[in-house]
Amino acid sequence: MKIDSQFFSKCSLLLLGLIWHHATYCQYDTITYNENNSKAALEIKEYHGENVAFLTNVALPYINTLEDNFLCSFFFCKSLNQFAKNRHDTLSFDKKMGIENCVRYWTGGINNWDYEKFSTGSAFEFIHGLIVTDLEIPEDSRFNFTNAIFKEPLYIERNNFKEIAFSQCSGSTNLEFNSIGSDIRISGGNIDELDISGNKFSADTSRIYITFTNINDLSISLNEFKHQKIKFYNDTISSLIYFQNKEVTKNNALQPAKRNFLEIVFEHCYINAPFPERDNADTVNITFINCNFGSNASFLSIKADTVRFVNCDKLPSTLNLALLPNLTKCMLEVFNTNFEDISFNYPAQVALLFTQDSTKDIAYNTYENLLNKFRKEGKSDSYKRLDIEYRNFKASSGTWWDMSVNYLDKIWWNHGYAKGNIVGWTLFFLFLFFLSNSLLWTQIQSVYPFELEATEVNRYVYPKMYYVRKYFYIFLYTAYIFFSLKVNFDKLSFKSIRLVAFFFAQYLVGLICLFFIANAILKID
Numbered sequence: 341m342k343i344d345s346q347f348f349s350k351c352s353l354l355l356l357g358l359i360w361h362h363a364t365y366c367q368y369d370t371i372t373y374n375e376n377n378s379k380a381a382l383e384i385k386e387y388h389g390e391n392v393a394f395l396t397n398v399a400l401p402y403i404n405t406l407e408d409n410f411l412c413s414f415f416f417c418k419s420l421n422q423f424a425k426n427r428h429d430t431l432s433f434d435k436k437m438g439i440e441n442c443v444r445y446w447t448g449g450i451n452n453w454d455y456e457k458f459s460t461g462s463a464f465e466f467i468h469g470l471i472v473t474d475l476e477i478p479e480d481s482r483f484n485f486t487n488a489i490f491k492e493p494l495y496i497e498r499n500n501f502k503e504i505a506f507s508q509c510s511g512s513t514n515l516e517f518n519s520i521g522s523d524i525r526i527s528g529g530n531i532d533e534l535d536i537s538g539n540k541f542s543a544d545t546s547r548i549y550i551t552f553t554n555i556n557d558l559s560i561s562l563n564e565f566k567h568q569k570i571k572f573y574n575d576t577i578s579s580l581i582y583f584q585n586k587e588v589t590k591n592n593a594l595q596p597a598k599r600n601f602l603e604i605v606f607e608h609c610y611i612n613a614p615f616p617e618r619d620n621a622d623t624v625n626i627t628f629i630n631c632n633f634g635s636n637a638s639f640l641s642i643k644a645d646t647v648r649f650v651n652c653d654k655l656p657s658t659l660n661l662a663l664l665p666n667l668t669k670c671m672l673e674v675f676n677t678n679f680e681d682i683s684f685n686y687p688a689q690v691a692l693l694f695t696q697d698s699t700k701d702i703a704y705n706t707y708e709n710l711l712n713k714f715r716k717e718g719k720s721d722s723y724k725r726l727d728i729e730y731r732n733f734k735a736s737s738g739t740w741w742d743m744s745v746n747y748l749d750k751i752w753w754n755h756g757y758a759k760g761n762i763v764g765w766t767l768f769f770l771f772l773f774f775l776s777n778s779l780l781w782t783q784i785q786s787v788y789p790f791e792l793e794a795t796e797v798n799r800y801v802y803p804k805m806y807y808v809r810k811y812f813y814i815f816l817y818t819a820y821i822f823f824s825l826k827v828n829f830d831k832l833s834f835k836s837i838r839l840v841a842f843f844f845a846q847y848l849v850g851l852i853c854l855f856f857i858a859n860a861i862l863k864i865d
Contacts, residue, residue, distance in 0.1 A: 470490065470494050470495070471494075471495045471497075472494075472495070472496045472497070472499060473495065473496075473497045473498050473499065474497075474498045474499065482501065482502055482503040482504075482505065483496070483499070483501045483503065483504045483505070484504075484505045484506075484507075485505070485506045485507070485509050486506075486507045486508060486509070487507070487508050487509070488506075488509045488510075488511075489509070489510050489511060490509070490510065490511025490512060490513070491511065492511070492512070493511065493512040493513070493514055493533070494511060494512065494513045494514065495514045495516070496513075496514065496515050496516070496518060497514070497515075497516045497517050497518065498516075498517050498518065499518045499519070500518070500519040501518065501519075501520055501521065502520075502521035502522060503520070503521065503522060503523045503524070503525065504518070504520060504523075504524045504525070505523075505524075505525040505526070505527075506525070506526045506527070506529065507526075507527045507528055507529070508527070508528040508529045509526075509528075509529040509531070510529050510530045510531065511531065511532060512531065512532045512533040512534075512535075513526075513531060513533070513534050513535070514533075514535045514537075515535070515536045515537075515539060516535065516536075516537050516538050516539065517537075517538040517539065518539045518540075519539070519540050519542065520539055520540065520541050520542070520546070521541075521542055521543055522541070522542075522543040522545075522546050522547065523546065523547045523548070523549065524536065524547075524548045524549070525548075525549045526549070526550045526551070526553055527549075527550075527551045527552055527553065528551075528552050528553060529553055529554070530553075530554045531553060531554065531555045531556070532556045532557070533556060533557045533559075534550075534555050534557070534558050534559070535559045536548065536559070536560045536561075536563065537559065537560070537561045537562050537563065538561075538562050538563065539563045539564070540563070540564040540565075541563065541564065541565040541566075541568060543566075544566050544567060545566070545567045545568070545569070546565050546566075546567070546568045546569075547568070547569050547570075547571065548560070548568070548569075548570045548571070549571050549573075550570075550571070550572050550573075550575055551571075551572070551573040551574055551575065552573070552574045552575065553575050553576075554575070554576045554578070555575060555576065555577050555578070556578055556579045556580075557579045557580045557582075558577055558580065558581050558582065558613075559580075559582040560582070560583050561582065561583065561584040562584065565600070565602075566600050566601070567600060567601040568601070568602050568603070568621075569603045569604075569605070570602070570603070570604045570605070571605045571607070572604075572605065572606045572607065572609050573607050573608060573609070574607075574608045574609065575606075575609045575610075576609070576610045576612075577609065577610075577611050577612070577613045578612045578613055578634075578636075579613050580613050580614060580616075581611070581613050581614065581615045581616075582616065583604070600621060600622050600623070601621060601622065601623045602621035602623070602624050602625070603624075603625045603627075604624070604625070604626045604627070605626075605627045605629065606627070606628045606629070606631050607627075607629040607630060607631070608629070608630050608631070609628075609631045609632075610631070610632050610633075610634065611628075611631060611632070611633050611634065611637050612633070612634025612635070612636045612637055613636060613637060614636065614637070614638045614639075614640070615637075615638065615639045615640075615642060616640065616641070621666075622666075622667075623645050623666070624643070624644040624645050624646075624666050625644065625645060625646040625647075625648075626642065626644045626646070626647050626648070627646075627647075627648040627650065628648065628649050628650065628652055629648075629650045629651060629652075630650070630651045630652065631652050632652075632653075633652075633655060633656055633659055634656070635656060635658045636658075637656070637658070637659055638658075638659060638660040638661075639659070639660065639661045639662065639663075640660055640661075640662050641662050641663075641664050642661075642662070642663055642664065642670075643664045643665070643666050643670075644663070644664075644666050644670055645665070645666045645667065645669075645670065645671065646670070646671045646672075646673070646693065647663055647670060647671070647672050647673070648672075648673040648675070648693075649672075649673065649674050649675070649677040649679075650673070650675045650676065650677065651675065651676045651677065652676075652677040653676075653677065653678065654678040654680070654681065655677065655678065655679060655681065655682045656681065656682070657681040657682065659681075659682040659683070660682070660683045660684075661679075661682055661683065661684045662684075662685065663687070663689075663690050664689065665689040665690075668689070669689055669690070669691055670689055670690050670691075671690075671691055671692075671693035672690055672691070672692055672693060673692070673693040673694070673695065674692070674706055674710075675695075675697075675698065675702070678709075679709070679710060679713065680709070680713055684713075685719060685721075685722050686710070686714065686719075686721075686722035686725050686726050687722075687725070688725060691729060692706065692707070692710075692726075692729065692733075694706075700737060703733065704734075707726065707729075707730040707733070708730075710726055711723060711726055711727060711730065714726060724757050727755070727757075728750075728754070728755050728757065731746060731749075731755050732746065732750075734746075735747075752765065752856075753856065753860075759860035762853065762856045762857055762860055763857070765853065766853040766857065769822070769849050769850070769853065770818065770819065770822055770850075773818050773821075773822060773846045773849075774814065774815050774818045776842070777814050777817060777818050778811065778814050780839070780842075781810075781814055783836070783839055784817075784839060784842070784843070785817075786833060786835070786836075786839075787832065787833050787835075787836060787839045787840055787843050788821065788827075788831055788832055788833070788843055789831060790816075790817045790820060818846070821843065821846045821847055821850065822846055822847070822849070822850030822853075823850055823854060824847060824850070825851070825854075827844075827847060
């Protein structure tokens with residue numbers, strides 16, 4: 341039988357195509373991971389509800405030459421500049437891949453996992469996600485990603501790193517339950533969801549730096565740390581900001597996680613996302629520096645020890661700000677920031693904070709601007725609290741006389757906001773002078789006699805009635821002096837200067853009480 345050469349060529353091409361298709365399809369069935377062509381099988385496991393090809397329980401050294409398998413190259417090369425020639429395309433992985441419980445080891449070289457393009461000019465694209473979990477690597481190793489695109493979420497869980505860094509990466513990133521020596525650094529890129537949760541930071545001071553990054557949803561929760569600083573610089577956050585570092589128990593109560601001091605700083609950021617109430621640390625300081633806020637930004641029930649707005653220009657009218665104390669007070673610093681248009685109340689748990697850089701004039705202007713705002717908006721409770729605080733602040737920065745007058749004004753009628761106190765003080769002084777006059781009854785009558793027609797009662801026949809009438813008479817005498825608007829100097833005897841001084845003390849104190857009572861009545865709303 342004669343075989344047609346054209347038919348033979350077609351069959352050969354078809355066979356080669358089938359072989360190439362099979363090789364491509366089976367690309368991730370095994371991994372070649374060292375120069376001796378050692379191979380490891382990929383195990384299919386369910387992870388987050390999906391089937392994932394995991395490389396499991398393998399000890400993997402770095403390789404010095406690039407293997408044909410891109411996944412092996414990506415994870416286990418010392419670096420990715422081993423290509424025969426520079427690549428400027430995107431290395432694409434078309435299956436969800438994962439690594440679990442593997443040991444990374446080497447005999448020398450740098451202890452960094454730099455997943456970067458280096459001189460290849462390539463980016464890395466993971467079409468169906470990537471999972472890195474339970475790796476055993478040296479504690480001083482750094483985990484670095486650069487120019488990676490994640491079409492589905494990246495999961496980095498239960499690993500041990502000194503640092504984790506991402507640069508110019510896009511997609512969703514989940515860093516959960518890792519042991520981290522000191523820092524997480526994220527720079528550039530567009531991140532749909534960033535979740536940093538359940539991680540343990542071992543350094544005395546740990547940091548999370550997020551710079552020049554566009555983030556849709558941000559969640560940082562349930563991490564363990566001693567002293568942590570979270571710094572955002574030149575970022576855009578557009579959907580949700582979520583911080584919570586207290587654990588929820590079975591009874592739905594918040595219990596402290598292992599944490600101590602948390603400092604959150606937003607600088608040169610654009611925030612167009614709600615910032616809901618969360619419990620975070622023993623001490624929480626939140627600072628906004630040169631930030632702009634969109635119409636969807638709201639800070640309802642921020643729970644902190646200190647909240648600072650520095651050089652934030654004019655805040656939008658759509659912004660809602662409600663502050664809650666982390667422990668006893670939430671201190672609010674407003675420096676070169678206009679609160680005129682925002683929705684803001686001044687509860688009892690909030691107090692203004694002024695640093696050493698704030699002059700007395702800056703402090704006074706801040707108080708007066710807020711007082712004008714609350715007066716215009718008819719927020720009497722907020723105005724009252726801030727006005728009292730303003731009076732106390734001015735007195736504390738004044739002389740001893742200012743402080744003394746302020747103290748008397750406070751205890752007398754709480755700077756005019758507790759007018760009922762005047763009645764109490766009036767009754768107190770009236771009773772005090774009544775007791776004094778009872779002890780000095782004979783002497784005081786000689787200074788300013790008080791004539792009252794009354795039937796004499798025999799002291800020995802009717803003792804009870806005698807004393808009742810006597811003290812009632814003394815009370816009337818005291819009230820007569822205390823509430824008098826003028827003194828009859830013709831009746832006044834100056835034989836005893838001390839008794840005259842005591843008499844005028846009663847008269848003047850009573851006159852002051854009458855003045856404040858009249859003032860309170862005339863100014864009652």
